[in-house]
Amino acid sequence: DADVTQTPRNRITKTGKRIMLECSQTKGHDRMYWYRQDPGLGLRLIYYSFDVKDINKGEISDGYSVSRQAQAKFSLSLESAIPNQTALYFCATSDPGQGLLFGPGTRLTVT
Amino acid sequence: AQRVTQPEKLLSVFKGAPVELKCNYSYSGSPELFWYVQYSRQRLQLLLRHISRESIKGFTADLNKGETSFHLKKPFAQEEDSAMYYCALTNTNAGKSTFGDGTTLTVKP
Numbered sequence: 001d002a003d004v005t006q007t008p009r010n011r012i013t014k015t016g017k018r019i020m021l022e023c024s025q026t027k028g029h030d031r032m033y034w035y036r037q038d039p040g041l042g043l044r045l046i047y048y049s050f051d052v053k054d055i056n057k058g059e060i061s062d063g064y065s066v067s068r069q070a071q072a073k074f075s076l077s078l079e080s081a082i083p084n085q086t087a088l089y090f091c092a093t094s095d096p097g098q099g100l101l102f103g104p105g106t107r108l109t110v111t
Numbered sequence: 112a113q114r115v116t117q118p119e120k121l122l123s124v125f126k127g128a129p130v131e132l133k134c135n136y137s138y139s140g141s142p143e144l145f146w147y148v149q150y151s152r153q154r155l156q157l158l159l160r161h162i163s164r165e166s167i168k169g170f171t172a173d174l175n176k177g178e179t180s181f182h183l184k185k186p187f188a189q190e191e192d193s194a195m196y197y198c199a200l201t202n203t204n205a206g207k208s209t210f211g212d213g214t215t216l217t218v219k220p
Binding site: 031033035040041042043044045048050058090092094096097098099100101102103104105 | 120143145147154155156157160162197199201203206207208209210211212213
């Protein structure tokens with residue numbers, strides 16, 4: 001069974017629509033992250049959370065919001081999707097010093 | 112500010128040849144460095160941590176603080192090593208990781 005799961009795996013949506021990407025982990029880690037992957041740009045951090053009451057902006061948080069519903073769940077929302085948010089989105093979790101454990105990714109296309 | 116640079120976007124070698132994927136970093140503190148690998152159609156996964164000084168799938172990486180580098184090496188590349196490789200630096204205090212842009216390695220038969 002996968003330690004980190006993401007839903008949906010693929011999504012096509014229209015400009016202006018609200019969309020939520022969900023992430024769950026079974027590792028019992030406090031730290032969770034959302035990254036965006038674009039060709040040639042590596043991974044860029046959108047938001048991160050170190051516990052249920054802790055939410056922090058990453059380097060590219062504009063246009064995104066998050067919710068940490070429980071230790072195991074961390075959702076990413078696009079309030080009004082735009083085409084340049086088309087990307088591959090990864091959720092990750094970690095223990096300090098142990099490196100990141102990634103989900104399978106959500107491929108989002110905004111038309 | 113922390114920064115990770117992977118100067119090669121693409122790297123191609125023949126099977127059995129040595130391979131080195133370069134990674135340079137800038138960071139004012141004591142860095143934690145990692146290599147991640149993404150095989151085709153698979154999720155990113157941790158390959159190496161500098162702190163563990165281990166060899167995984169024949170790959171090694173040594174932290175050189177003088178040159179601020181953490182290059183990934185393998186003496187004899189295999190076709191199954193073809194993948195995207197990311198170098199990442201973690202800010203211990205802030206708990207955030209910064210990634211390089213990645214290097215796509217192709218190992219030709």
